[in-house]
Amino acid sequence: xxxxxxxxxxxxxxxxxxxxxxxxxxxxxxxxxxxxxxxxxxxxxxxxxxxxxxxxxxxxxxxxxxxxxxxxxxxxxxxxxxxxxxxxxxxxxxxxxxxxxxxxxxxxxxxxxxxxxxxxxxxxxxxxxxxxxxxxxxxxxxxxxxxxxxxxxxxxxxxxxxxxxxxxxxxxxxxxxxxxxxxxxxxxxxxxxxxxxxxxxxxxxxxxxxxxxxxxxxxxxxxxxxxx
Amino acid sequence: xxxxxxxxxxxxxxxxxxxxxxxxxxxxxxxxxxxxxxxxxxxxxxxxxxxxxxxxxxxxxxxxxxxxxxxxxxxxxxxxxxxxx
Numbered sequence: 001x002x003x004x005x006x007x008x009x010x011x012x013x014x015x016x017x018x019x020x021x022x023x024x025x026x027x028x029x030x031x032x033x034x035x036x037x038x039x040x041x042x043x044x045x046x047x048x049x050x051x052x053x054x055x056x057x058x059x060x061x062x063x064x065x066x067x068x069x070x071x072x073x074x075x076x077x078x079x080x081x082x083x084x085x086x087x088x089x090x091x092x093x094x095x096x097x098x099x100x101x102x103x104x105x106x107x108x109x110x111x112x113x114x115x116x117x118x119x120x121x122x123x124x125x126x127x128x129x130x131x132x133x134x135x136x137x138x139x140x141x142x143x144x145x146x147x148x149x150x151x152x153x154x155x156x157x158x159x160x161x162x163x164x165x166x167x168x169x170x171x172x173x174x175x176x177x178x179x180x181x182x183x184x185x186x187x188x189x190x191x192x193x194x195x196x197x198x199x200x201x202x203x204x205x206x207x208x209x210x211x212x213x214x215x216x217x218x219x220x221x222x223x224x225x226x227x228x
Numbered sequence: 229x230x231x232x233x234x235x236x237x238x239x240x241x242x243x244x245x246x247x248x249x250x251x252x253x254x255x256x257x258x259x260x261x262x263x264x265x266x267x268x269x270x271x272x273x274x275x276x277x278x279x280x281x282x283x284x285x286x287x288x289x290x291x292x293x294x295x296x297x298x299x300x301x302x303x304x305x306x307x308x309x310x311x312x313x
Binding site: 152181184186190192193208209210 | 248268281
């Protein structure tokens with residue numbers, strides 16, 4: 001049976017380790033951070049707290065016996081390059097590395113990485129970019145495929161009901177909640193509003209100007225919807 | 229207060245209460261041409277922009293309202309909330 005080692009248990013690394021374990025592969029998961037290791041230890045075959053840039057420690061763990069290593073050290077580019085080099089020197093057949101940017105990818109290629117991935121690009125980079133957009137309020141990654149996006153309702157949606165919009169059919173997206181500002185008149189006669197959250201809105205609920213939609217769906221679909 | 233201006237201000241409030249904020253802004257722009265020294269005008273502008281999630285514009289409008297009436301409590305409350313958020 002194929003054996004995998006996953007180094008770096010951030011969001012991406014841990015989701016890969018879990019997915020592999022669910023497919024009944026043998027997975028050795030490692031991170032320097034004890035909490036991250038604890039979180040995953042019941043799911044994978046073995047989870048260890050170790051500094052993967054420590055050659056001796058890698059040798060002791062019998063790394064060279066593994067078919068594939070996934071290096072997902074996001075925050076520390078230098079460590080990810082060192083670990084990649086060590087793994088190749090120790091004889092790991094396939095080393096897959098998560099790169100943060102093009103330059104990082106080039107260096108990884110030079111030190112022998114067999115496959116370089118841009119998970120953020122593949123799953124959520126465009127969304128992350130658009131976080132800078134004033135239209136997007138928040139974004140939560142749920143898995144490698146799904147996320148929750150909080151965005152200002154596109155103008156096209158205004159004054160239409162959810163069943164008219166049919167986002168589930170057209171985009172594969174569910175509207176989890178609508179955040180709405182409910183206007184009222186103050187005792188002095190001036191207008192004001194209070195914020196209200198409609199949870200689990202129904203087909204008859206209408207989208208109004210200024211509404212903020214909380215949407216759940218696949219990254220690619222969430223990307224599509226925010227371009228409207 | 230000029231009666232046309234007052235009518236427009238009330239109309240903008242009607243639109244705000246009907247959640248038609250863009251229409252409210254159009255009306256307020258008309259009102260602004262008649263009188264651009266009325267703090268309530270800028271307060272209503274601020275409410276409509278805030279409701280449309282146009283934070284920066286809303287902040288400017290509440291500031292404008294406060295520059296004309298430093299004791300405008302509702303404008304101050306909205307401004308504080310927007311700056312904190």
